[in-house]
Amino acid sequence: MTQKASPPRRFRGIRKQVNMFLLTAFLGFGGLVALVAYKQGMFESHTLIHFHAPDATGINKGMAVRLHGVLVGTVKDVQLVERGVRVQLGIKNDYIQRLPRGSQARLAREGYVGAASIHILPGAAAADRTPVAQGDEIRFIPQKGIAEMLDEVRQQMTPAFQELRRVAAEMADPESDFRKSVTALRELIEELPAATRDVRQLARDTDRAINMAARVGAQAERELPLISQKLGATLDSLNAASSQAREVLSQAPELMRGSGELVRDTQELTQAARRTWLLRDYIEPSQMRTLPVDSFESYGKR
Amino acid sequence: MRLLAFLLAVLAAACTASQRTSTAARQEAALEANRKGEAYVRQGALENAARSYREALRLSQALEDADAIAANAINLSIVRQRQGRFADARASLDAVLEQPHLKFSNTRLAEVSLRRALLDLEQKDGAGANTWVAKAAEHCAERCATGAAIHNVRAQLALQAGRADEAAAAARSARDASRASGDQPEQANALRLLGIVGLKTGDAESARQHLEQALAIDRELGAPRKIALDLLALGQAAALGGDRESARAYYARALAVSEADRDVAAAAEARALLAQ
Numbered sequence: 001m002t003q004k005a006s007p008p009r010r011f012r013g014i015r016k017q018v019n020m021f022l023l024t025a026f027l028g029f030g031g032l033v034a035l036v037a038y039k040q041g042m043f044e045s046h047t048l049i050h051f052h053a054p055d056a057t058g059i060n061k062g063m064a065v066r067l068h069g070v071l072v073g074t075v076k077d078v079q080l081v082e083r084g085v086r087v088q089l090g091i092k093n094d095y096i097q098r099l100p101r102g103s104q105a106r107l108a109r110e111g112y113v114g115a116a117s118i119h120i121l122p123g124a125a126a127a128d129r130t131p132v133a134q135g136d137e138i139r140f141i142p143q144k145g146i147a148e149m150l151d152e153v154r155q156q157m158t159p160a161f162q163e164l165r166r167v168a169a170e171m172a173d174p175e176s177d178f179r180k181s182v183t184a185l186r187e188l189i190e191e192l193p194a195a196t197r198d199v200r201q202l203a204r205d206t207d208r209a210i211n212m213a214a215r216v217g218a219q220a221e222r223e224l225p226l227i228s229q230k231l232g233a234t235l236d237s238l239n240a241a242s243s244q245a246r247e248v249l250s251q252a253p254e255l256m257r258g259s260g261e262l263v264r265d266t267q268e269l270t271q272a273a274r275r276t277w278l279l280r281d282y283i284e285p286s287q288m289r290t291l292p293v294d295s296f297e298s299y300g301k302r
Numbered sequence: 303m304r305l306l307a308f309l310l311a312v313l314a315a316a317c318t319a320s321q322r323t324s325t326a327a328r329q330e331a332a333l334e335a336n337r338k339g340e341a342y343v344r345q346g347a348l349e350n351a352a353r354s355y356r357e358a359l360r361l362s363q364a365l366e367d368a369d370a371i372a373a374n375a376i377n378l379s380i381v382r383q384r385q386g387r388f389a390d391a392r393a394s395l396d397a398v399l400e401q402p403h404l405k406f407s408n409t410r411l412a413e414v415s416l417r418r419a420l421l422d423l424e425q426k427d428g429a430g431a432n433t434w435v436a437k438a439a440e441h442c443a444e445r446c447a448t449g450a451a452i453h454n455v456r457a458q459l460a461l462q463a464g465r466a467d468e469a470a471a472a473a474r475s476a477r478d479a480s481r482a483s484g485d486q487p488e489q490a491n492a493l494r495l496l497g498i499v500g501l502k503t504g505d506a507e508s509a510r511q512h513l514e515q516a517l518a519i520d521r522e523l524g525a526p527r528k529i530a531l532d533l534l535a536l537g538q539a540a541a542l543g544g545d546r547e548s549a550r551a552y553y554a555r556a557l558a559v560s561e562a563d564r565d566v567a568a569a570a571e572a573r574a575l576l577a578q
Contacts, residue, residue, distance in 0.1 A: 288336050288358070288373035291343065291380045293413050295454035295476075296491045296528065298383075298424035 041074070046090035048076060049132050051105045051140040056085040058107050058143070064117040065089050065105075067098060075118060087140075089118065091132070098122070099138075100129045106141040325365060332361035332370055339377060346564075352381045352390075359397060372398050372410035379417050383424065391421055412441035412448045419455055423462075431459055450480035450488035457495045461502070470499045490519035490528060497535050506543035513539060526563035530556045534571060550576060 037043065053059065056078050065073040073091035080086075091099060102123030109116050121141075132138065144152070170176045220227075335358035342351035355378040362370035375397040382391035398406055398414045406414075419434035435455050442449055453476035460469035476492035479485075493516035500509030517532040537552030553575045560568035 288333065288362075288370045289340055290373040290413070291340070291377045292487060293376065293380075293416055293420075293448060293451055294491070295416075295420070295451040295458070295488060296494070296531075297380065298420050299458060299531070 041090075041092065045093050046073060046076075047093055047096050047132070047134050048088055048090055049099075049134075049136045049138055050086055050088045051138050052081065052083045052086055053140045054084040054142055056087065058116050059085070059087055059118070060116075064115075065091065065120060066117050067095060067120045067122070070095075072099075072120065087118075097131050099132045101132055101136060101138075102129070103132065104139045104141050107143045328361055328365055329367070329370075332358045332365070332367070332374075335361065336370075336374060336377070339374075339381075343377075343381065348381050348385050352378060352385070355381060356394075359394070363397065366404065368404045368406050369410060371401075371404070372406050372414060376410075376413055376417055379421070383421060388421055388425055392418070395421075408441045408443065409446055409448070412438045412446055412452070415441060416448050416451055416455065423455065423458060426462075428459060428462060431455070435459065445483075447483065447485070450476045450483060450485050450492065453479055454488060454491045454495060457492075457499075461495070461498065466499050466502045469502075470496060473499060486519055486523060487525070487528075490516045490523070490525075493519070494528070494532060494535065497532075497539065501535065501538055501542060504542065506539045509539040509542070510536060526559055527565050527568065530560040530563065530565060530568040530572070533559065534568065534575065537575060 059075060059078060061075055061078055063075040064071050065075065072095040073089055075087060076090040077088040078085055079088070087105075089105070099120060100123055104121045104123055106119050106121060107116060108119045120138075171178050173179065335354045339351045339354035339358060342348070342354060355374050359371060359374035359378060362374055375394050378394035379391040382388070382394060395414055395418055398404075398410065399418070415434050415438035419431045419438060422428075422430035422434060435452060438448065438452050438455075442452060453472050457469045457472035457476060460466075460472055473492045473495035477489060477496065480489035480492055493512045497509040497511075497513035497516060500506070500512060513532050513536045517529065517536065520528040520532055533552045533556035537549040537556065540546075540552060541549035553572050557569055557572035557576065560566075560572055
């Protein structure tokens with residue numbers, strides 16, 4: 001009477017199937033973890049360097065470390081120390097050659113609202129160019145706050161504001177050069193309409209003169225052959241006359257000197273003679289001139 | 303003693319020399335003013351001319367230089383008459399006529415009296431003009447430089463009084479006197495007066511002949527006002543002879559001359575005759 005129960009037909013081999021499922025899920029999870037670990041650099045070797053900062057505001061563990069915008073490592077640790085905080089950076093060994101000992105770290109953001117990161121500045125050319133090594137310290141440049149930046153701006157702008165205030169005071173002074181210049185400019189501007197009218201009139205006059213000159217020019221062009229012929233003859237005559245005049249003029253300076261002296265001598269002699277008592281009574285004085293007494297002065301007016 | 307006399311003589315000579323120098327300087331200044339007045343008259347600047355002649359008269363009076371006083375007084379009276387300021391013209395002649403203590407030459411007195419007669423003539427004071435022309439003749443005696451002018455003034459007075467024969471006689475006397483003395487302006491005046499007498503008596507041919515002679519002389523002398531008077535009278539002579547066309551031509555010429563000479567009175571008369 002004993003009867004053995006057999007499993008339903010649809011559950012045959014289920015154990016094997018469950019084991020396969022679990023194995024696949026485990027392998028998938030393991031692969032994912034390995035991928036994340038790879039992406040996080042778990043399989044890369046790093047060189048640890050550090051810097052000291054007055055405070056760690058904005059600096060977090062795992063924060064990216066960038067060189068010229070390229071991810072070269074991460075913040076490994078942030079520790080409180082006497083000088084503030086000690087921040088440890090893990091730099092991928094592939095990039096360590098590009099980080100000289102004179103490098104500086106600075107906290108920066110990608111834009112005003114982007115993610116913060118540590119930027120490595122390779123440093124000045126004169127600094128130590130040998131690559132950083134495990135445990136080296138680099139310098140940190142603290143980020144300026146708004147108040148500091150405002151203070152800096154205020155310091156830079158103060159001289160400019162003082163200069164502006166001085167200029168404004170000078171502009172307000174009626175005796176200042178600026179006000180005088182503005183007054184003169186205003187008067188000049190008030191005279192501009194009249195000047196413009198004059199200029200227009202001048203332009204019209206010039207236009208008329210040009211037209212007239214054009215007419216004269218046309219007439220001259222017609223008469224030019226005749227004139228040039230006469231001019232040629234005149235120039236020939238002038239040439240002949242000039243050669244004669246040159247001969248005369250070559251003697252002129254001596255003649256002029258002589259005549260000038262002669263005139264002066266004559267004047268002196270005449271004046272002396274007129275003053276001499278023997279002659280002065282015999283020289284007739286100049287007479288008063290009388291207008292002619294014309295008998296027809298009144299005729300025709302009556 | 304001799305030394306003292308010599309020093310006194312030198313001092314006297316020096317004083318005389320200084321006085322001569324001062325007098326000569328003043329005479330020079332008066333002459334300069336006289337020359338300036340003459341230049342202004344030529345330019346037609348009568349007010350400036352009067353100012354210069356007045357200054358010359360003042361300087362001459364300061365020296366009691368009788369001849370210079372008379373000359374500048376006559377000049378000033380001529381300028382003032384041309385300006386139409388007859389009272390001033392008479393007042394300037396008073397510098398001679400009202401100075402009995404100064405010895406003026408007869409010639410100057412004749413000229414001054416004649417000037418006074420001409421002033422009265424223009425103001426149609428026939429009696430006064432006759433009186434002054436008689437005084438001029440009295441100062442002139444037989445022959446003097448103003449003889450022809452005196453005759454011409456007498457002729458004008460006779461014409462004004464309508465005595466054509468007397469005017470013709472006086473004008474002929476003036477013509478003869480001026481020819482004798484070589485006074486061409488007065489000769490032309492006399493010939494013009496004879497022409498005008500011819501117009502008055504209706505003798506167109508005689509008038510034309512005398513007027514053409516007068517015109518020739520006036521052209522030679524370069525006297526535009528007289529030329530205009532001659533042309534107007536020639537036009538009237540042509541009109542009197544019935545030649546209206548020639549008359550109009552003379553009037554037109556007279557108008558052109560008087561306008562060029564800015565002689566308003568002659569121009570107005572020429573226009574009036576052209577309009578007839």
